[in-house]
Amino acid sequence: MKYYIHADKFFLKNRTENGGYLEIENGKFGFYYPEADKPNGKIIDYSGKWIAPGYVDTHIHGSLKEDVMKSDWEGINKISEGLLSAGVTSWMPTTITAASATLTKICEMFAEHQGEESGAKIKGIHFEGPFFTEEHAGAENPKYMMDPSVDEFNKWRKASNGMLKKISMAPERPGSAEFIREVTKEGVVVALGHSSASFEEAVRGIEAGASMFTHTFNGMPDPAHHGATISNAAMALNNITDELICDGHHVQEPMVRALINAVGEEHVALITDCMEAGMMPDGDYMLGELPVYVKDGMARLKDGDNLAGSILQLKDGVKNVVDWNITTPEKAVMMASYVPAKSAHLDNCGVIAPDRDADFLVLNPDMTLSETYLNGESRYKA
Structure with a gap:
């Protein structure tokens, strides 16, 4: 089945176009046609909207309330179903630090049900931990x-049937550089975090x-202007990608x-770090084994009051960076689609281009x- 989307603006892979028509055929994107080249066939009109x-x-x-x-x-x-209301069409379920056997079981569950999700597509698993530093737990x-x-x-x-594609870890732990060198050879993406690393230790992890x-x-x-830290490395190094939570609480404008x-913008991947309280009312929740309370748009540990994940929806993170006048709609969209997909080596998502899955959003100009x-x-x- 073939049809065309007509809209005021299209955020295509390499350029943003005003007006025109986007071909959709058998669930895949086809060509974009400018306004003057109106195609014959069924047209769904989204005048006043952006794609x-x-x-x-x-x-x-x-x-x-799921985790x-x-x-x-x-x-x-x-x-997976709920994420469609957040504008998310692809995601990486993310674990937290836990017992090795628990992590193995989770991997086995995803392997057993690979490809069965009916909403946003599961593109791989992200392990946040357990190779972290206690000081920044x-x-x-x-x-x-x-x-x-x-x-x-x-x-x-192996338990995940190859679905484990990304791991976050602290680069100052013994054996980190050797570990990073080994797993990245296999195509696994390594991110550095929950870490007390100095600038030099972070650089060693990146160079590995x-x-x-x-x-x-x-x-x-x-970040420090003397005794540079891992935060300085995130701001100073070339050819890296920085995850960023743009809820206004985790990192201020x-x-x-x-x-x-x-x-x-091409080096910033907007993420949510959302936990089970996402899309839920204020109250008491859990993050792994730790009790959390949600109030005023923030999730915090009951013991110690640390921020505990977020309740951010990705569509709101995108809107925030535009509303804060930091970047353009075009770049904000890129930071939530193309950049994260590329950073995690995910295929068939994050761009509007011929023969890719037709996973797309209709946005209002705000x-x-x-x-x-x-x-x-x-x-x-x-």
Whole structure:
């Protein structure tokens, strides 16, 4: 089945076009045609609206009272369905630090149900931990933290049937550089975070093959103008990608601006780090084994009051960076689609281009979400 989308603006892979028509055939994107070349055939008119690629959340723990650490497959699919209302059409379920056997079980569940999700597409698993530093544990449980082990990691990867594609870790732990070198050879993406690393230790991790920083500025010492830290590395190094939570709480607007000015939008991947309280009312929740309370748009640990993941929806993170006058709608969309997909080596998502899955969003000019399409079918309307 073939049809065309007509709209005021299209955020295509390499350029933004005003007006025109986008071909959709059998669930895939076809060609874009300018306004003057109106095609023959069925046209769905979105005059006054903008068309963007579906967003890609590469760091998300849960939503709708469901959590990657505790939910069964039905619960995971509930997250997958719910994410369509957040503008997310592809995601990476993200674990937190836990016992090795627990992580193995989670990997086995995803392997067993690979490709069965009915909402936003699961593109791989992201392990946040357990190779972290206790000092910057944040909402992660220090009792399970350990030095990196290739054997342990390969056991999890095998259990996941190759779905384990990304790991966040602290580069100062013994054996980190050797571990990073080994797993990145296999195509695994390594991000650095929950770490007390100095600038030099972070550089060593990047030079060994790590290519990202985990929720930049959170779970790491602040940037310093003497005694540079891992945060300075996230702002100063070439050819890396910085995850960033843009809810206004985890990182305030001036620092979001400073990071984007330093590295450029093409090196910032907007993420949510959302936990089970996402899309839910204020109250008491859990992040892994740790009790959390949600109030005033923030999730915090009951013990210690640290920020504990977020309740951000990715569509709101995109809107925020535009509303804060930090970047353009075009670049904001790119930071939530193309950049995260590229950073995690994910294929067939994050761009509008011929023969890619027709996963796209209909946006209002104020960057709010109007509709979400998956494989060329409308699946959510605001």
